[in-house]
Amino acid sequence: MKQDLQQIFSKAKKYDRLAQKSLFELFSGKMLSVANSYINNRDDAEDVLMNAFYKAFTKIDDCRNYESFQFWLRKIVVNDAITFIRTNKHILYAETEFTDSIAEQIDEVDELSKDIDLDVILREMPIGYKLVFNLSVFEERKHQEIAEILNITEGTSKSQLSKAKKWLKDYFNQQNTIQNAESEI
């Protein structure tokens, strides 16, 4: 598998169309789900994905080796998705300070994460929270990096993440109460 990927990558570096197609078939499914997790619209996500692949194939010389291609492509997809949201959806972040009371809420959400349906989170979570949540939890970015990407302060990034977790907690508590009520009936 690795050898195949290496050969495909080396051919794609020479702008071989078949190699490019095979790279697209390998990573397009995963990258589309990543783009959709931010944009929450399939058609827009596909547009972003296509542009990301176009960038990747035209600037493939910037990618050092085949092992890092997947992560490099994912970075492009995430950045393009964020720029798409920033240009099409106006998001305003309220500058808030991160306090210890908010930090307590994070630990409580970790216990709930086993029962969380991912599609529901990505569909229902407010876009402001979702950007910081995705970057922090799924992309494993630090608050400093998130602040630089979204052009916000580090405190705002922290507070947005805690609020996202609180929203998750509240959402699942609400879902549980609805389920309990339904079961009682």
Place this chain on the structure above:
Amino acid sequence: MQNLKSKYDQKKMRVSDGLWDRLEDKLDQAGKEEKPKIIWWKYAAVILLMIGLSGSFWMINHKSDMKENQEFVNQTESENQNFDSKIIERSLNNDVEKLSTLKNNSEAGNQKLAVEDLKDSPTPLRMTEEIKRENQITSQVTDKEISIKKEEISISKSEEKLAQNEIQKPKERTKYITSSDLLFGVEMDRAKTETPKSAMGINISKSRNDSDFPNPKRIKIFGITLYEKDSATTK
């Protein structure tokens, strides 16, 4: 959170069928757009090269023309010089020939004299040999004189060349002091001696008594004397 992340990493979506075709078209278009750019640059480079080459050729030709002109000028100058030198040589040769004829004549005369002497006088052959030696010495002296004359002529030739090359500058006239300037100086000196100076060197103005204001002895108006100097009375 790790549970959520693993779920997120495992998640995949099926891409629509036409997406690759769209991407392929975009890549093809990009390839086509890049090619004309390269061709345009090639044409531009060729035009620039042509302009540069033509410019350099023109410069080279211009320089060669200039060189040819200079060479022509030099050739004409050299030809003129050669012509002058030939004329001088001819004149020199004529002079030399004249001198040689004179010398021969003199030698012939000397020989004749010697023969006559031999015939007339009872002098021995040694004397005739001595006369020959003397004649040889005189001929050597005359040759030396001719060579010196040639050198003198050659020096004069070079001097003439130098004179031709030198730019005739207009001679600056020497400035002499004119008589009027001298007289003005004398008058200035007189004025200095006449005007008294104070210790500080500032000219002192004349007093009113010394001035040219009229100082009459007597003033009369309608026969009545108003002022007399001796009496100093006024009526």
